[in-house]
Amino acid sequence: MPTTAVSVVSASSSYDRQGDLISRIASPDADVKLKALREVKNQIIGNRTKKLSFLKLGAVPAISAVLSDYYSAGDDDKCGGKGNILVQSAAALGSFACGFEAGVQAVLDAGAFPHLLRLLTNPDEKVVDAGARSLRMIFQSKLAPNYDFHQEKNMEFLFTLLNSENGNVSGLGASVISHACRTSLEQQLLCEAGVLEKLASLLDGSLSQRDSCLESLATVLKDNSQAISRFVGIENGRCLSSVTALLKDRYPKTRLLSCLCLVVINNSAPCYLEDKGIKIRLLSTMLELLDDSGQVGDEAALGFSTLLAGKEDLQKLAYEANAIEKLLNYLRTSELRPKRRQGMLLSLAEMCSKLEECRSRFLSLQVVDVLSDGLRHESADVRCAACICLRNSARSIKNLSAGLFIDEKIMFPLVQLLQYPSTSVQVSALGAISNIVVDFTTRRSRFIECGGTKQLIELSKSMDPQTRVGALQALRNLMFLADIKCKEMIYSDLKAPEFSRLITDPEPSVQEQALALLRNLVDGCISSIEFVLDEDCLVLDAVGRQLRKVPQPEIAIQGMYVFTNVASGSELHKEAVMHQILPQEAESGSQNFVLKFLQSSEKKLRTATVWTIINLTSPSSLGAFDRHVKLRDAGIISQLKNMVTDPCLDVKIRVRTVLGQSMLFGEN
Template identity: 30%
Template sequence: MNSNKHAQALVELDSPDPVIRVKALRFIKNNIIGNKTKKDLYISLDVIPKLVSFFKNKETIDPQVQIQAAIVLGSFAYGGESNVTELIKHDAVKPLLGCISIKNDPRLIEAAARALKAIYKCPTADKNDIFQDTHLRDLITLLNPDSLNPKTDREKIATIHTSELAATIIARCCETNEQQIQIANAGAFPALVKLLVCGFSKAQEAALDALAYLCRENAEYGKAIVETKSEANDSPVKIMLNLIRDKSPTMQLVSAKCLTHLSRANAIMEYSNDIILIVLPTLVKLLDEKGPVREEAPQVLAYLICDNEELQKAACDSGAVLKLADFVTHVGDQDNSYYDPLGDSDKLKENALMALAAISSLTEDGRKLVVDAKIVPHIVKAMSHRSYGVRAAACQCTRSLSRSVNILRTNLVDAGIATPLFKLLSDESTDVQTVACATVCNIVLEFSPMKKIIIEHGGIEKLAELARSSDNTLRLNAIWALKNFVYDVESDAKDSVMKALTYSTLEKLIEDQEIDIQEKALNLLRNLASRPNDIEDVFKELGENQLMDIIESKLSCWNEEIIKQILYLINNVATGSDNHKKAIMSRPNILSQIKNYMSHKNPDIRVIAVWCLINLAWTEDKHNSPGRVRELRQLGFEEMVKSMTNDEDLDVREKVKTALSQFSQV
């Protein structure tokens, strides 16, 4: 077919005769379906604005024209992210949403819904339009196949397919908590649970997928789904446990995913045995499938066992590690990978690495199985992979393995982890940088020789740069890594850190909008001031008054972790010289707060507060100590510790004994 006929088809779209328009649309449709070259051609001929114009005035446009135009738009949408971008640029989404009202022809509704399904599959597509006007209500209505009043069996099948499309769209439009709320408030739960028992597998799978995303990280909605009964009064969980035994691998996967999300939302704790005995083995079995099912199964498995030691042990016992390790080892970087010709080999490798990271995150047995599978060199190699998702997953896997000091000192170091890891601190992806920082946190704390390597690779300067990032998580992980780096190191290493970070930046981080960042920044300051000489350096660089001002203001914080760090900081300063102790003694508010925290409900805080008192009272110079002890006695500290002799916490009682012995000597 030559290009003149394609150009002629565009001319015929402008015909006032609807028959000619429909003929031209069908010609375009038949040419572009499954043909990327023809899709690109028609996009270059600017056909999309013409198609969108057919929905601007529904009263004057023949319904058959709109149906065919919606089908053509849908075909473009199935052509990939660049095509979806073109559709969005020409404002095709709103007109398509306007077509899903039950007032329209069922064929138009189905064509528009199919196009929207493809558009919303694109991660960059804006989901906000669906929550405007009556579009969400229209979608919820379409979840009920009876809403379109099918008369024949053929029409009933068509309406169920439309319900499937609606459920899929909903699944792709509940990425945030606010979106979950709006969809739930529109009445999605009863409609989706009803769809679970419709008897048509594709619609059931779509309903399961939507329910899974509606309860992801949402305990309230997890419980709401569990409490939503079907029309036959069946429990949704029992329906899912029945569907997970279906012969279709796709049905097994989405059932397992929905049960996984409900489990992670703590909505089905009474089904914990079913999670271990049915859901987890199903996911491991699905690793033997082909294509998209096997690609997604490791991701669901990783989410299921994350933060759960019992499930991680069960995954180890199931033989999952060797299967996942096989993906990491054998899924090639070449495009024509024999391993998964119908799937995304990069995504399979990424998900396999995430599952291995989850399996090895809490248990030594899990880490040993991963090492015994001889894939550590492959994990390190994956840190330089072309896909940012694979790089991040490999880094996450390294982070889990590095929690074992023995593995870190041997396998990871021998595999040459340092160079690719530090390179990832400068990765183009913020996600990769964030995980790399988190991995460095582990390594510098557990393996001191790595600190020297970090300095040699310019890692300190890079971490200091990332500590100024606008991304909250990246900023947190960077300051976390730096505070671990300065733990128990010599003064020159601390000087290197503060030369790169600067005290002015540290002060800003101490006042950061994120409380976790404040806590880590204060922990860094505490680690800087860990020895008398280092304390003096902090006094000089930060300034005595500024340091005491920080301590005084943060002692009033409501957050217990902040309080702990400040008390530890005071305790460190109190181990310094007499001048350092005097700086604290000169601040009545600081002393008053220390005494107040001796009666705090948290025993850890009581212990540190008494410890501060002990170090303030102690000195090598016996001429100075009595004066401070008398001053502390006058402030009521002796009476306070006397009242704590029967404290319920053993550590508190032991510290109280030491404090009282100091008062008894003066």
């Protein structure tokens, strides 16, 4: 077809022209070389496709060779226009590296990095600027060389950059800090060397210096309250005031960087940002930055979620600023890049994490389609964010009971995510499901019909501990107040050997959730208790073995409530629990684990243990007296008498119940 032929010819022609440019870069004629360098640079600016095409043709090694040759050459006639060629070579390499990891790798592989560093000492200011700008492009990438600040020569090099009167060079120094400072020890070394004071002095510099400085400050101060305290103390707080004042700067990127710097300070040392006016200004600035259609808006969305994380006061202020409506409006009406969509969903998730009024407002705004779109998005990060948003909004018992989360647009894609190849997506989906299935109505059947239960059981066998925990937690909540039919279905798929394996899993968090699932499974009618007697009490034996090891309180609490629920059943069930509490093969001289639990400092564990004894000695059961005698002989009743003044009211009441039952057996 004619259109196909034209298209092929056009592509071939373009490729030939690019090849011709590469050959002209190697021309001995300086003017031809200069024009070719400039044209390559202009063609690739902001065009990833052309960058890749030129990379395949070997443009970067050719340009790097020019940079090396012309820097090393003398000042004779053949080197006419040397400065311009150096500038254009450096600029072209910087353009390849700008926001393009393959370009950065190509520049480094071509050996251009040391040549660019040498440009910083060139007497021509334009050459220095070009070299510094290109190096800054490289240092924006994770592929850039790291500088070990423990080495004196590297610290000296850093301060040579920071002390330069050239704004691009000092800005490069700040970029080196942003790239290379990763640990608290490196933060400490930089602080002790006086980097904070130097960066503070650059806040009054050029736009380029200011932006680089703000980014570096955020890096040095992140998660480090000592560094923040030192920074705030510089010139009696003037530097902090300067950062705050930049919230009103005319340039969006500067406003964003000042916001992110203040977010870092507020997250680790909120005492320095207690002024409500500053918080409101910070919130409103970040919301305004969401209007930016470029990278600033993307970064602002993620920064806004970080600002709100765990901060109930800021979530309240954001709610009052109608942030929920604004974020939802963006998500509904705009074609958003994945990073921005992720940030907005995470921001909504944070607002729904603590305040019921935020959850109610969010859920009242017809959000099913927004969440459904997020769950189906091609980006794994967006899917995770949608799951977290769903999980936090599902904390609303009022809306949960109304069945708002059982919509097919939510349930089907959520269950599908359980088969997603990314572990982080699976874990996020499990977190959302755990909250949704705590449903006091019969709507949990919708989840089962979607195949969700089968997927949860399969994930409980995952090699990843977080996935196992998430799956078991979801199953635990699914079994909360479930009917016997639902419980039988779960148990028929898990079976006693698998339950036993999960209860003795090497990960404590998995043990806890497995026992919590079992606790819910055997809660209720007597027929559900029969599960633990299956295969010659295999599951109950596993519980007993774990408790005899005196595990972490969280695990012991769940285990004792399993015993409590089993002991509420028939004589057979009560005797099975007694066999675990007072086994015949117990070592002589070793203290019984029940006594240890009754003496625990954890009140919830004491409560669970006393509940078990109440059920074992209930006077309405035939063997209650014999069990009472055995517990008394083991010293358990005596220990309970010492607990009549327990500081926990719940424990005190339950202890008196047991002692009241003991009196019926003639106990004084």
